[in-house]
Amino acid sequence: MATLLVTGSIYSTSAAPQLILTVSMNVQHVEKENLISITVTGKVLDSSNNPVYAAAISSQLTDPRGNSLHIALVYSKKDGSYIDEFNIYGTPIAGNYTLHLTASKPGFDDKSIHVPFTIVAGTFNIKINPASRVLKPGSNTSFEIAILPTQGTLLPPINIKIIGLPQRITYNLLDKSMATPRIIVLTLITYKDTPPGSYNFTVIGESKGFSYTAWALLEVEAEKQTPIPIPIPTPQTQADNITYAVITVAAAAVAASILLAYRRWGGYRILGGVRDLFRPSHDRQYLAIARALARLEELRATEKIDEETYNRLRLEYEQKLMRARRSSS
Numbered sequence: 001m002a003t004l005l006v007t008g009s010i011y012s013t014s015a016a017p018q019l020i021l022t023v024s025m026n027v028q029h030v031e032k033e034n035l036i037s038i039t040v041t042g043k044v045l046d047s048s049n050n051p052v053y054a055a056a057i058s059s060q061l062t063d064p065r066g067n068s069l070h071i072a073l074v075y076s077k078k079d080g081s082y083i084d085e086f087n088i089y090g091t092p093i094a095g096n097y098t099l100h101l102t103a104s105k106p107g108f109d110d111k112s113i114h115v116p117f118t119i120v121a122g123t124f125n126i127k128i129n130p131a132s133r134v135l136k137p138g139s140n141t142s143f144e145i146a147i148l149p150t151q152g153t154l155l156p157p158i159n160i161k162i163i164g165l166p167q168r169i170t171y172n173l174l175d176k177s178m179a180t181p182r183i184i185v186l187t188l189i190t191y192k193d194t195p196p197g198s199y200n201f202t203v204i205g206e207s208k209g210f211s212y213t214a215w216a217l218l219e220v221e222a223e224k225q226t227p228i229p230i231p232i233p234t235p236q237t238q239a240d241n242i243t244y245a246v247i248t249v250a251a252a253a254v255a256a257s258i259l260l261a262y263r264r265w266g267g268y269r270i271l272g273g274v275r276d277l278f279r280p281s282h283d284r285q286y287l288a289i290a291r292a293l294a295r296l297e298e299l300r301a302t303e304k305i306d307e308e309t310y311n312r313l314r315l316e317y318e319q320k321l322m323r324a325r326r327s328s329s
Contacts, residue, residue, distance in 0.1 A: 020047035021055070023103045027117055031156070031208050036092055036119060040084040044076045044103060051080025055105040059084055064095030092119050094151040123150040124158065124212060126205045128186070132217035138192045143216055144176070145184040145203055153180045156207045160184060164201035168194040169218070188218055196222040285324045293317050 025042040044055040054075050061070040069088055076082045096116050104110045125148045133141045149155050162171050168191050176183040186203070203214045296313050299305045305313075 019108050021045070021052060021103060021105060021108050021111065022047070022049075023057075023101075023111070023113065025099075025101055025113065025115060027099060027115060029117065029119065031092075031119065034090060036088040038070075038086055038088065040099065040101075042082055043080045044082065044105070045080055051078065052076060052105060053078050053080065055080075055082075055103055057082045057084070058102045058104075060100040061086075061088075062098050062100070063093050064097065065093065069097075091123060094120055094149060094154055118154065120149075120154045120156045123210055124148060124155060124205065124207070125150060126203060126212045126214045128203050128214040128216045130216075132219065133188075134219045134221060135188065135190055136221050137190050137194045137196070137223060140187055140189040141218075142188070143186045145173075145186055145214070146181045147184070147205060148181040155180060155182055158182075158205050158207045161204050161206075162186065162201055163204065165199060165218070166195065166197075169199070169220075190220055194220055196220045286321070289317055289320050289324065 022045045023042060024045075025040060027038065027040050029036055029038045038061070040059060042057075044052040044057070046052055056073060056075055058073045059071070060068060062068055070086050072084050072086065074082050074084050096118055099115045099117065100112065101115065102110055102112045127146045127148075129144050129146065133143065135141045145160065147155060147158060160173055165171065165188070170189045172187050172189075174185045174187070176185050197220055199218045199220070201216060201218060203216070205212045293314070296305075296310065296317065300307075300310045
């Protein structure tokens with residue numbers, strides 16, 4: 001509700017007597033959805049502050065474009081008061097309106113008063129920027145809400161509220177700019193136990209029976225687990241591992257070859273076998289064949305020979321072992 005009080009004086013141009021009219025005017029307007037109610041009241045008094053009865057009060061209301069919206073004629077009562085009530089229907093143009101009032105009374109000169117007042121449209125647009133944010137639990141982020149009038153440059157009082165957020169997300173609103181457009185900073189606050197997820201929330205602006213909305217998205221990330229570091233082998237480490245594996249395979253192959261030969265030959269006699277093992281010529285021949293078998297197993301382990309070649313050479317070396325045993329018996 002807006003109230004405007006204007007007082008004007010009307011002086012008579014008659015030579016005698018000089019009569020003075022004092023006119024007061026009070027303008028009130030109430031803005032509702034698709035309706036503005038305007039009430040004009042005041043009093044007409046003489047120079048001694050006595051009420052003037054039956055003074056004619058003509059009024060006209062024009063909008064910001066100069067169009068006439070209302071014309072009326074009322075008369076003052078015995079106590080000098082007058083009242084003019086009327087409505088403006090539909091969505092009004094926002095801006096400065098002017099009420100033109102003229103008071104007249106026989107014996108007094110007419111006097112005109114032009115009183116401006118402002119009507120703010122209830123319609124507006126509301127926007128939020130950015131459209132989405134990503135947030136970690138225990139932190140906060142902000143959005144900007146912009147409110148713009150659909151007409152003119154003035155905004156009505158607007159109430160802002162936020163809906164759609166879970167319990168463990170709170171918010172606060174702070175005016176950044178009251179100019180047009182009006183900017184409000186929305187800060188969203190999360191906690192360590194805020195559940196992760198995507199939350200669509202709604203910004204609602206309400207004024208004079210009008211309600212407008214905007215939407216945005218807040219995504220709360222889940223806490224990331226710290227990975228356990230896994231050592232990456234260096235080229236030297238890999239080479240050492242391969243060498244160790246080849247030696248291990250070769251040693252196992254030699255042992256297997258000796259055991260296989262032992263089973264095929266029926267085994268040494270306990271005393272004779274011990275005696276034969278310490279013969280120099282037997283040792284050299286046997287060890288040469290054993291080294292050849294180990295080399296053969298190494299070539300096979302590193303895939304440097306095919307399976308057919310491996311089987312053929314292994315059979316030859318086993319036969320040499322058998323001949324070496326017979327010759328040493």
